[in-house]
Amino acid sequence: MSRKIGILTGGGDCPGLNAVIRGVVKSAILRHGWQVLGIHDGFDGLLSPERCTPLTLESVRGILPRGGTILGTTNRGNPFAYPIEQHGTIVQTDISDQVIANTRTLGLDALIAVGGEGSLKIALQLAEKGLPVVGVPKTIDNDLEETDVTFGYNTALETATDALDKLHTTAESHHRVMILEVMGRYAGWIALESGIAGGADVILIPEIPFDLAKVCTAIQERKQRGGNFSIIVAAEGAFPVGGDRVVAEGPSSRYTIERLGGIGQFVAKQIEQCLDMDVRVTVLGHLQRGGSPTTFDRALGSRFGVRAVELVAEGRFGQMVALQGRKIVAVPISEATRELKQVDPDGEIVREAESLGIMLGR
Ligand code: F6P
Numbered sequence: 001m002s003r004k005i006g007i008l009t010g011g012g013d014c015p016g017l018n019a020v021i022r023g024v025v026k027s028a029i030l031r032h033g034w035q036v037l038g039i040h041d042g043f044d045g046l047l048s049p050e051r052c053t054p055l056t057l058e059s060v061r062g063i064l065p066r067g068g069t070i071l072g073t074t075n076r077g078n079p080f081a082y083p084i085e086q087h088g089t090i091v092q093t094d095i096s097d098q099v100i101a102n103t104r105t106l107g108l109d110a111l112i113a114v115g116g117e118g119s120l121k122i123a124l125q126l127a128e129k130g131l132p133v134v135g136v137p138k139t140i141d142n143d144l145e146e147t148d149v150t151f152g153y154n155t156a157l158e159t160a161t162d163a164l165d166k167l168h169t170t171a172e173s174h175h176r177v178m179i180l181e182v183m184g185r186y187a188g189w190i191a192l193e194s195g196i197a198g199g200a201d202v203i204l205i206p207e208i209p210f211d212l213a214k215v216c217t218a219i220q221e222r223k224q225r226g227g228n229f230s231i232i233v234a235a236e237g238a239f240p241v242g243g244d245r246v247v248a249e250g251p252s253s254r255y256t257i258e259r260l261g262g263i264g265q266f267v268a269k270q271i272e273q274c275l276d277m278d279v280r281v282t283v284l285g286h287l288q289r290g291g292s293p294t295t296f297d298r299a300l301g302s303r304f305g306v307r308a309v310e311l312v313a314e315g316r317f318g319q320m321v322a323l324q325g326r327k328i329v330a331v332p333i334s335e336a337t338r339e340l341k342q343v344d345p346d347g348e349i350v351r352e353a354e355s356l357g358i359m360l361g362r
Pocket of ligand 1: 183184
């Protein structure tokens, strides 16, 4: 049966998005003979149906190694709380009916939504209103439940680990404390795993509020053992015991949640007061979201794309593709988005890090 499916990418961009798009387009066309429509800039694209473009084998040629998304994306634009100006004030308005009506105008039989927790929650709400939706889990933060890993995470880890390798040389040569601030608003996966891989001495994550006095003591003790430099990795969402996350920009009409940033400088200032060592801070920022996806992310993204099309063919809507072990499975989007997958402070990986002599701020 001939079908027309739409695909959109929502939330922050992430290496491997193009691999998913290519996987969807290739399998939909080559295996099923379906048409694919590209929806631009996340769910916003469904507000301007005239901007949607057909995706062909030609449109996806050569995109596999490219970072970003050929469809564009946004981490704003929730159709259930869309900012619309009314009499000079911005009112969050539910325009989801219009979004669903536009999918009918476009003749879509199904929608594949590629996104993180925020975008998948929107996809779920649309599915609950009757839109046939299949989800694909994306985020460098790796904070989605029900999947062992999200695509993009592996590439971000490579970038962060590479940065740590490079910071080691200056740390060692100048006998300094080097702090690397990485992404991770609520989940410290990037900090934790890159810190282990990059030989960090201290790792600060949102799941374990840190004690600055203990961080200073750990660095002092390392110095006494002959380690005259130290490397700290801090997730942007890490915060001290009894303190708060460091906010770079508060919520506004443009951004509904605050933008984090500055934990590196915060920690640097405090430890400069208790240690007689030079401290420098590097903020890795969006370098973690950029660049060519790793082999792992290309393969995972491609497999996710193919399997999302299979779920559409099987009529399994409201489901999300997920990696469990070495298998791609389908899980309800509702379960994957119920709560964020955070690092367990008493879990295996934290214990292993501590056995390596890494200080986790406690
Ligand atoms: O993709 C999620 C994330 O990486 C978070 O860790 C971070 O807080 C956020 O993106 C930053 O997004 P942006 O600066 O693009 O709004």
